[in-house]
Amino acid sequence: MNPQLTDDAVAALPLHAGRAELLEEIMQTPVLDDRPLATPDTRRRRGWLAPVAAAAAVAVLAGGTAWWAGARGPDPETAPPVAGGGPATAGAPADAYRAVLDAEGWRVEDVYDDAKQDTGDIGYSKDGASLEVDWYPAAGYDSRYDDRRHITDPPSDGSPVDLLGLPSSMWAYSADDHTVIRPVENGHFLEVRGSGLTEQQYVALLGQLRLVDADGFEAALPEGYVTTSERRGQIDEMLDGIAQVAKPLLPAGMDRSSITSDQTDPYHLGADVTGQVACAWVGQFAEATRAGDEFAAQRAVGVMETSYRWPVLKQMDARGDWPEWIWSMADEMTAGQVPPGWRQSCAD
Amino acid sequence: MSSGREDDFRRLYAAHFDAVLGFAIRRTDRPEDAADATAETFLVAWRRLAHVPAGADQRPWLYGVARRVLANQRRGDRRRSSLGDRLRRELATAMPDTSDEVVQRADVTAAMRRLSARDQEVLELHLWEGLEPREIAEVLGITTTVVRPRLSRARARLRELLGNDPVPPGHPPSRRPQLTRKEQP
Numbered sequence: 001m002n003p004q005l006t007d008d009a010v011a012a013l014p015l016h017a018g019r020a021e022l023l024e025e026i027m028q029t030p031v032l033d034d035r036p037l038a039t040p041d042t043r044r045r046r047g048w049l050a051p052v053a054a055a056a057a058v059a060v061l062a063g064g065t066a067w068w069a070g071a072r073g074p075d076p077e078t079a080p081p082v083a084g085g086g087p088a089t090a091g092a093p094a095d096a097y098r099a100v101l102d103a104e105g106w107r108v109e110d111v112y113d114d115a116k117q118d119t120g121d122i123g124y125s126k127d128g129a130s131l132e133v134d135w136y137p138a139a140g141y142d143s144r145y146d147d148r149r150h151i152t153d154p155p156s157d158g159s160p161v162d163l164l165g166l167p168s169s170m171w172a173y174s175a176d177d178h179t180v181i182r183p184v185e186n187g188h189f190l191e192v193r194g195s196g197l198t199e200q201q202y203v204a205l206l207g208q209l210r211l212v213d214a215d216g217f218e219a220a221l222p223e224g225y226v227t228t229s230e231r232r233g234q235i236d237e238m239l240d241g242i243a244q245v246a247k248p249l250l251p252a253g254m255d256r257s258s259i260t261s262d263q264t265d266p267y268h269l270g271a272d273v274t275g276q277v278a279c280a281w282v283g284q285f286a287e288a289t290r291a292g293d294e295f296a297a298q299r300a301v302g303v304m305e306t307s308y309r310w311p312v313l314k315q316m317d318a319r320g321d322w323p324e325w326i327w328s329m330a331d332e333m334t335a336g337q338v339p340p341g342w343r344q345s346c347a348d
Numbered sequence: 349m350s351s352g353r354e355d356d357f358r359r360l361y362a363a364h365f366d367a368v369l370g371f372a373i374r375r376t377d378r379p380e381d382a383a384d385a386t387a388e389t390f391l392v393a394w395r396r397l398a399h400v401p402a403g404a405d406q407r408p409w410l411y412g413v414a415r416r417v418l419a420n421q422r423r424g425d426r427r428r429s430s431l432g433d434r435l436r437r438e439l440a441t442a443m444p445d446t447s448d449e450v451v452q453r454a455d456v457t458a459a460m461r462r463l464s465a466r467d468q469e470v471l472e473l474h475l476w477e478g479l480e481p482r483e484i485a486e487v488l489g490i491t492t493t494v495v496r497p498r499l500s501r502a503r504a505r506l507r508e509l510l511g512n513d514p515v516p517p518g519h520p521p522s523r524r525p526q527l528t529r530k531e532q533p
Binding site for chain 2: 002007017018019026130140153267
């Protein structure tokens with residue numbers, strides 16, 4: 001096993017001749033193709049024929065079977081434009097673009113559902129193996145697909161897999177690490193990555209995925225996750241806890257109803273809520289500092305210093321580093337500094 | 349072949365050779381595999397120079413290429429590069445068996461190996477390469493909003509494995525300015 005050297009240690013290795021020689025060797029190779037990767041021709045080579053059936057079952061088909069055009073590609077006159085982000089037709093309801101796993105023993109590890117950015121993921125695990133389902137808006141399909149094509153050398157369209165009724169593409173990062181991209185359907189596409197699973201196990205698991213709409217997604221979450229009907233109450237509960245120590249809770253002119261979230265995972269819900277409260281105060285501090293308003297600046301510092309006692313952050317501290325970020329901003333403000341990069345971080 | 353193209357590539361190579369080679373060394377078992385991955389990565393960059401982004405985005409782009417090259421190696425269908433023979437030999441001789449100048453403690457490395465592949469990957473990019481969520485997203489081809497919670501969870505899981513021992517920040521991986529922001533959600 002190579003030692004995990006730092007880049008500085010690597011730079012100190014006596015490799016000068018080999019380094020220089022490689023540079024010259026590379027520059028002597030012909031530049032074969034420097035066109036943009038995602039040309040229409042490239043994408044069309046993917047060459048799907050029409051899906052045979054819209055059954056949800058997954059079936060990996062041996063290379064060269066009837067509907068997989070393989071190297072030759074389909075008749076362009078008859079093939080539907082599935083690849084390249086074109087509309088696909090498995091017949092799923094328009095709002096059923098998320099997918100959940102119905103497999104015994106698999107446990108939900110994390111959930112992230114960002115309605116604003118129209119993206120999210122749900123991760124499952126069992127006995128050291130993991131399966132992650134991501135959904136994205138259609139606009140990102142081409143670049144994602146193109147990126148995954150380069151998992152192989154030379155770039156390839158992967159192995160054909162039927163995922164949830166649509167002909168999809170599978171690539172292997174390693175013998176037990178695979179990913180599948182499902183074409184766009186109803187404005188979204190799916191990527192499913194399985195780690196710690198053989199190809200056979202992975203493909204079998206893909207067959208136990210199910211497309212769901214927002215309600216179906218919430219229904220599939222285990223206890224402890226926050227449903228739409230519970231969310232406002234949970235947010236208010238978190239704000240009440242913060243308001244016990246932070247006085248006032250929010251800067252003047254800002255109402256608690258403006259604090260919102262779409263998250264189902266309590267951790268991410270807490271991050272949304274505390275992030276919005278903290279960013280409001282950091283914003284006031286930055287503005288007050290710029291304007292020389294000492295009173296407003298001190299009020300912001302005072303509230304942020306209470307963040308070490310916000311109950312929701314104390315609960316979140318065991319699970320992740322979000323509280324550390326809030327507290328580090330509080331420390332900066334106590335030291336009289338506007339936290340560097342706060343505007344970008346708060347915008348993210 | 350324009351000299352402008354060669355000049356651009358020389359600058360790219362000089363600025364990122366150590367980082368790309370370090371990236372490969374930290375993820376391979378043998379020095380020659382790291383040398384091959386580095387040669388392949390820069391060969392891709394040479395051929396696709398027009399697509400290499402400018403400025404601070406260059407390194408994540410190169411890491412993204414190197415990641416795919418290494419995936420090919422692991423799948424076993426790599427071809428021995430015809431380039432970089434001397435680098436391969438020099439690296440095999442120069443590589444120390446052990447070193448104090450490593451990116452993290454051995455117990456942290458051992459704990460990371462017990463995490464899932466995706467948790468390992470995001471943590472390695474954060475702790476070893478010092479990338480922030482935005483850059484990790486670039487390397488992995490996913491969005492920043494997905495990286496953030498993933499990184500947070502991965503760190504939490506690593507901390508559990510280490511018995512609540514704080515995850516060390518990692519050795520600064522390069523002489524470039526440390527990119528990691530304080531925010532580590």
